[in-house]
Amino acid sequence: MQREVIQMDDDDAVDAEEADAEPTVDELLAALWGPGVKKKAYVLGVMQSNRHDTIKKEFISRLAGEDRGKKLLESMVKGSVINWIPDVSRVTNVMKPIPPSKKAQWAAMIPAVPIALLGGFALGIQKLLAEGWSRSPFTSHRDWIKELMRLEFDVTFSNHWSEAELRKTYLAFHLVPDGTVRACVNGLERNKFSIGSFASGSDISMAGLLPTGSTMGGVEPYSRLFGQKFLKTGSKYSSRMKYKNAWTMTTLHELGHTVDNKRGVMDAHGENSEFGGWTDFHNSQLADEMKESLTVPPPTPNCIQTPRQIQKWNHSIEWCINDFASPDGNGDNTIREEAEDITRTYNLTPHDSQDLKSALASHPMVKMAKKNFKLGAWNRSDDTMREMAAPFGGRYFHRSYTQDWVSFEVESRKDAVSNYQYRAPGEWFAELYAHYYMGTLDGHPLKGWFEREIDQNFDPETMLAPPAPPNAEDVAAHANDNDN
Ligand SMILES: [Zn+2]
Numbered sequence: 267m268q269r270e271v272i273q274m275d276d277d278d279a280v281d282a283e284e285a286d287a288e289p290t291v292d293e294l295l296a297a298l299w300g301p302g303v304k305k306k307a308y309v310l311g312v313m314q315s316n317r318h319d320t321i322k323k324e325f326i327s328r329l330a331g332e333d334r335g336k337k338l339l340e341s342m343v344k345g346s347v348i349n350w351i352p353d354v355s356r357v358t359n360v361m362k363p364i365p366p367s368k369k370a371q372w373a374a375m376i377p378a379v380p381i382a383l384l385g386g387f388a389l390g391i392q393k394l395l396a397e398g399w400s401r402s403p404f405t406s407h408r409d410w411i412k413e414l415m416r417l418e419f420d421v422t423f424s425n426h427w428s429e430a431e432l433r434k435t436y437l438a439f440h441l442v443p444d445g446t447v448r449a450c451v452n453g454l455e456r457n458k459f460s461i462g463s464f465a466s467g468s469d470i471s472m473a474g475l476l477p478t479g480s481t482m483g484g485v486e487p488y489s490r491l492f493g494q495k496f497l498k499t500g501s502k503y504s505s506r507m508k509y510k511n512a513w514t515m516t517t518l519h520e521l522g523h524t525v526d527n528k529r530g531v532m533d534a535h536g537e538n539s540e541f542g543g544w545t546d547f548h549n550s551q552l553a554d555e556m557k558e559s560l561t562v563p564p565p566t567p568n569c570i571q572t573p574r575q576i577q578k579w580n581h582s583i584e585w586c587i588n589d590f591a592s593p594d595g596n597g598d599n600t601i602r603e604e605a606e607d608i609t610r611t612y613n614l615t616p617h618d619s620q621d622l623k624s625a626l627a628s629h630p631m632v633k634m635a636k637k638n639f640k641l642g643a644w645n646r647s648d649d650t651m652r653e654m655a656a657p658f659g660g661r662y663f664h665r666s667y668t669q670d671w672v673s674f675e676v677e678s679r680k681d682a683v684s685n686y687q688y689r690a691p692g693e694w695f696a697e698l699y700a701h702y703y704m705g706t707l708d709g710h711p712l713k714g715w716f717e718r719e720i721d722q723n724f725d726p727e728t729m730l731a732p733p734a735p736p737n738a739e740d741v742a743a744h745a746n747d748n749d750n
Contacts, residue, residue, distance in 0.1 A: 288317065291324045298329075306342055313413060314404070326417040331444045339418070343411055343436050411436060415454075419447040424455040430477040431456060431513075438517035441703045445724025450524040461492075463516050465523035465696075472520070475513055482515055483508030495645045496686045503683035506706035515700050522699025523692055525720070534732035536691040540712065540741065543661075543675035544691040552591040552663065552671050553584045556631045559658040559673065567625040569618035570608075578608055583629055590635035593668045597636055601626050630657035638664035644688040651676045666690040681711055715740045 289297070298308050312325055329335035404410040408429035415421055415436055427435075435454070439447045453469035460473035475485075482497065486508070489496055497504035507515065526532055536544040547555055570579045582604035590597035605623035608614065614622070626632060634654055637643065643664035646654075655662040655676045663673040672690055682688060683706070687697035701707045702716050719733035 288321060291321060291328060294321075294325050295328060299334075305338055306345070309338065309342065310410075313410070313417065319417075323417050323420065326414065327445075327448065330418050330440075336440060336444075339414065340437065340440060343414065343433055346407055408432060415439075419451060421447070421451055422453050424453060425457060427454070427456050428477070431472070434477045434511075434513045435472070435517050438514045439521070441514075441518065442521060443721060443723050445729070446525065447521065449724060449726065449730065450528045451521065463520055465520040465527070467527055468524050470517075470520040470524065472516065475516055477513045480512045481509055482512050485512045493642050493645065494686075496684055498682050498685045498687075499647075501682050501684065503701050503706050503710065504685075507684070507701065507704065510704045510706065515704055518700040518703045519696045522696035525699060526692055526695045528730060530732045531720075532691040532695050535735055536694070538735065539675055539678060540736050542678045542688070542691065542694050544694070545661075545673045546666070546691055547671060549591040549593065549665070549669055549671050550588070552635060553587040553631065555671070555673060556587065556634065556658065556663060559661045560631065561657060561659050564625075564629060564657075567618070567621045569612075569614050569621060575608075575612060578611065582608060582626060583631060586626060586632045587635045590632075590639040591665075591671060595639065597632070597639070601632065630654075634658070634663050641665055641667075645685055648676065648679050651679065683707070683710070711740060712736060 294312060297303065298305060298312075309326075309329070313322060315322075326339075330339055404413065406429070408427075411429065411432040412423060412427065415432065416423075419439060451468055451470060455469065455471040457471055457473045458476070460471070463473045463475065464471050486495070486497055497507060532541065532544070535541045536546070545555060566576060566579055570576055585604055586597045586600045589595040589600040601623065605619055605626055608622055609616075609619040627636075637654065651662045652660070658673070660676050661673045662676050663671060666672045666689055670690070674688060674694075679688065683697050683701045687694050698707070698710075698712065698716065699720070701710075702713070702721065707713050707716070715733075715736040722729060
């Protein structure tokens with residue numbers, strides 16, 4: 267922000283320079299908490315002043331970093347800006363009228379500085395009033411929250427954010443340790459006509475939701491219309507989440523993605539059984555990944571005997587899987603074509619051809635690819651997943667995104683907080699993160715780990731590095747069930 271140029275003669279210049287020395291953030295904070303200060307008006311005054319942006323950012327973020335300051339800011343976010351503007355004429359009468367010219371005003375500030383160091387009051391109110399009220403950049407409470415979020419979290423905004431959206435997002439951000447949002451989030455985008463919210467790197471895009479009192483349980487019936495059953499039947503964590511606010515939960519979920527992105531949580535631990543035992547790969551690798559997990563390959567059909575026939579048979583299986591795995595694939599035709607091709611190549615009987623076709627279609631690798639090539643296969647019940655995963659040592663494969671497939675250990679679903687947690691490794695952590703801060707994670711085997719490694723006051727040294735893995739005690743707690 268540009269500082270005002272003050273025109274004056276040489277004699278006054280020295281005095282003005284002294285008076286112009288910016289109070290430090292410590293002084294501003296001391297003044298704010300001084301006796302008789304209207305706190306909300308003071309905070310507003312600092313934000314409206316022409317102080318350097320770094321001073322304002324430090325003032326607001328330090329305020330947010332202490333309990334009473336955090337409470338003050340939250341009450342300002344919930345309140346209305348009009349209530350904080352003091353009766354200027356009354357205050358200025360008490361303080362003596364603000365000098366009319368800038369020159370005279372700066373001179374008047376000189377005695378105010380030592381007073382400010384004692385009580386903070388003069389510095390607190392008079393200077394801020396002089397600087398601020400005359401040129402308020404905030405025409406609404408909405409603009410003010412936006413500016414507060416820019417200063418406190420160092421974020422930028424895209425598209426239109428309503429006051430309610432900003433307010434609920436701000437309060438959700440205050441549920442996580444101070445400093446987290448500043449370190450992990452850069453941009454906030456609002457696309458209310460898109461279907462799903464998402465986070466990409468350090469940017470969050472909120473979509474498809476309104477900042478109402480809707481709960482997760484209230485949203486669920488609508489999501490089911492799109493075949494998306496987010497909450498998991500039988501999960502105590504999901505049962506608790508039904509009654510929690512959908513906007514707040516979604517904000518925390520997206521924030522969880524940015525934390526994962528910054529700290530590499532799932533890159534470091536996603537393969538551990540404790541975290542779901544994930545593999546995550548491009549769709550072209552599906553056949554290889556499945557082959558690696560297949561414990562006992564099913565016997566080949568009787569008509570497949572010679573090494574060349576066996577080679578052709580294996581090739582056909584792979585061909586079918588690749589077709590289902592490709593984004594626009596529809597492997598049903600490929601199963602038929604491959605069976606016909608083997609029949610022609612080896613001049614097999616129609617009966618053998620039929621045998622081949624059904625053996626191909628019921629091969630566990632082909633069956634898994636066929637059942638799960640459409641997005642959303644994280645919705646299935648544990649029993650169905652367990653059955654499908656049995657030939658793969660308990661590993662279930664599905665398409666997570668258009669070009670990506672994943673596999674995970676079905677056994678880990680006993681601690682699932684939701685169905686959606688099992689879409690992809692990133693969702694696994696984002697859901698755990700949201701549940702922890704929504705207060706629905708009690709009894710979860712990783713709650714202790716989360717408290718120790720993630721839910722800590724922000725310290726860039728440790729909090730930007732990958733967290734340590736769960737310890738033996740966390741693992742022992744894994745005996746907890748998910749029935750109540
Ligand atoms: Zn997500």
